[in-house]
Amino acid sequence: MPETIRRTALFEAHRALGAKLVPFGGFEMPVSYSSILREHAAVRGRAGMFDLSHMAQFSLRGAAVGAWAETLTVNLVANMKPGQARYNIFTNERGGAHDDVIFYRFDAERWLLVVNAANAEKMWHVVSASAPPGIELVNLHGVRALIAVQGPKSLEVMHDFVDADLGAMKYYSCLETRVRGLDAVVARTGYTGEDGFELFCDAEFATDLWDALLAEGRAAGLEPAGLGARDVLRLEAGMPLYGHELTEEITPLQAGLAWAVKLAKADFVGRAALESQFAAGDYPRIAGMILDGKVPARSGYPVFAGERQVGEVRSGSVAPSVGNKNIATALVAPGAAVAGARLEVEIRGTRHNATVVPLPFYKRPTPP
Amino acid sequence: MPQPAGLLYSKEHEWVKLDGETAIVGITDYAQNSLGDIVYVELPRVGATLAQFGNIGVVESVKAVSDIYTPIGGEVLEINGALEGDPALLNREPFGAGWLFKVKISDQGETGNLLSPESYDELTQE
Numbered sequence: 001m002p003e004t005i006r007r008t009a010l011f012e013a014h015r016a017l018g019a020k021l022v023p024f025g026g027f028e029m030p031v032s033y034s035s036i037l038r039e040h041a042a043v044r045g046r047a048g049m050f051d052l053s054h055m056a057q058f059s060l061r062g063a064a065v066g067a068w069a070e071t072l073t074v075n076l077v078a079n080m081k082p083g084q085a086r087y088n089i090f091t092n093e094r095g096g097a098h099d100d101v102i103f104y105r106f107d108a109e110r111w112l113l114v115v116n117a118a119n120a121e122k123m124w125h126v127v128s129a130s131a132p133p134g135i136e137l138v139n140l141h142g143v144r145a146l147i148a149v150q151g152p153k154s155l156e157v158m159h160d161f162v163d164a165d166l167g168a169m170k171y172y173s174c175l176e177t178r179v180r181g182l183d184a185v186v187a188r189t190g191y192t193g194e195d196g197f198e199l200f201c202d203a204e205f206a207t208d209l210w211d212a213l214l215a216e217g218r219a220a221g222l223e224p225a226g227l228g229a230r231d232v233l234r235l236e237a238g239m240p241l242y243g244h245e246l247t248e249e250i251t252p253l254q255a256g257l258a259w260a261v262k263l264a265k266a267d268f269v270g271r272a273a274l275e276s277q278f279a280a281g282d283y284p285r286i287a288g289m290i291l292d293g294k295v296p297a298r299s300g301y302p303v304f305a306g307e308r309q310v311g312e313v314r315s316g317s318v319a320p321s322v323g324n325k326n327i328a329t330a331l332v333a334p335g336a337a338v339a340g341a342r343l344e345v346e347i348r349g350t351r352h353n354a355t356v357v358p359l360p361f362y363k364r365p366t367p368p
Numbered sequence: 369m370p371q372p373a374g375l376l377y378s379k380e381h382e383w384v385k386l387d388g389e390t391a392i393v394g395i396t397d398y399a400q401n402s403l404g405d406i407v408y409v410e411l412p413r414v415g416a417t418l419a420q421f422g423n424i425g426v427v428e429s430v431k432a433v434s435d436i437y438t439p440i441g442g443e444v445l446e447i448n449g450a451l452e453g454d455p456a457l458l459n460r461e462p463f464g465a466g467w468l469f470k471v472k473i474s475d476q477g478e479t480g481n482l483l484s485p486e487s488y489d490e491l492t493q494e
Contacts (some may be wrong), residue, residue: 006375020404031404035404035405035459036404036405036429036431037405092459129489228404228430228431231431232430294407294408294452295408295410295428296407296408296428296433297435317430318407318408318430323472348410348426
């Protein structure tokens with residue numbers, strides 16, 4: 001862990017906007033600007049803009065990047081086409097997750113890997129310790145900024161900024177282009193459950209870009225949004241947060257990410273463990289729950305089926321896009337992780353009823 | 369937000385308005401602003417006896433659970449039922465419609481343990 005707290009290139013912009021700043025992943029980051037619920041509503045209804053420059057960006061270069069990366073991760077990498085982005089998970093020998101990440105491929109040899117801020121040092125060690133000769137790695141953490149514009153109006157907001165036909169971009173695609181005349185990468189990715197774009201650019205021009213997006217995007221309803229809103233948005237959309245639904249102990253299979261686990265590919269770290277977990281099928285897993293009452297469930301609260309404790313809450317929040325109900329994920333015994341099952345969450349000594357529901361809690365009405 | 373006159377404060381950001389043998393308790397504007405959007409409030413039962421500075425309930429924002437400590441001891445006479453359906457009242461009117469509960473004061477001497485408006489201002493401007 002870094003001993004001193006770092007600031008992103010946009011720190012002064014956050015301060016000028018009156019953001020509440022909190023330590024997150026080693027950086028001082030905005031948790032909210034106006035209010036978490038207001039920022040959440042902006043992203044679901046119009047557009048919100050996030051500073052994600054605390055996430056670590058690693059540049060990967062070499063003809064063998066795809067083949068090498070596949071030995072460390074659960075998903076396919078080598079068959080990605082230039083212009084593609086893909087979700088993936090680095091695993092340990094027990095099948096637990098080192099981190100969940102996105103690979104972006106630009107051409108035959110050049111790639112970008114984006115990892116969680118809290119795992120930046122660990123992940124740099126994981127990749128740099130295993131990269132064979134011929135693969136060049138550059139750690140761009142703190143050197144390159146990342147701004148996300150998310151929400152149904154994000155295309156309208158971004159349209160005039162980018163020298164490319166953004167409307168033609170597919171979800172999970174990426175493009176090297178120019179943003180206001182400067183080299184940048186634009187990807188149609190996000191962590192909110194809405195349509196949206198992520199902009200990777202040099203830190204030195206991040207503030208000008210942020211200010212211009214905010215000024216020109218106001219007409220479309222764009223607002224700055226912090227990590228508080230982002231956490232509610234991702235939970236509603238059923239997306240895992242490292243440290244909660246995925247950890248060194250919680251495998252991608254347990255997190256409900258079997259779609260990303262390609263057991264048929266060549267060997268990778270953790271495959272044997274995942275194969276036997278998959279074959280046995282009796283592992284605790286992440287389930288979505290909606291609570292009956294108004295008391296929010298929080299990470300760590302015990303979950304019961306009758307008198308038996310079957311697991312614990314991993315994330316919880318009030319969910320404006322799920323009828324303002326209290327939603328939660330919990331890691332529970334397989335028998336309890338069945339849609340419709342009635343469970344109880346113990347909150348400050350009192351049991352509260354909850355119903356297991358399929359994930360995600362929320363799906364956007366009109367995907368792009 | 370201007371603070372109403374005549375209130376005393378605790379270091380835990382609760383306010384108390386004295387009215388003879390009874391008192392009304394709430395959380396300050398500073399507290400609601402630090403917490404952010406409040407989504408749930410858990411209050412003591414009517415009839416419960418509270419000790420000064422005891423933990424008597426919680427306020428939950430979107431992000432976190434925070435304990436509430438009563439700035440004055442006594443028997444709970446009434447709780448603000450409006451907060452059950454509309455906890456965001458605490459954000460909108462922390463000194464007014466967002467009050468928490470009313471107590472029958474057990475020991476008037478306890479008011480000597482509270483902060484004046486000036487001292488509370490100093491505390492929040494540190």
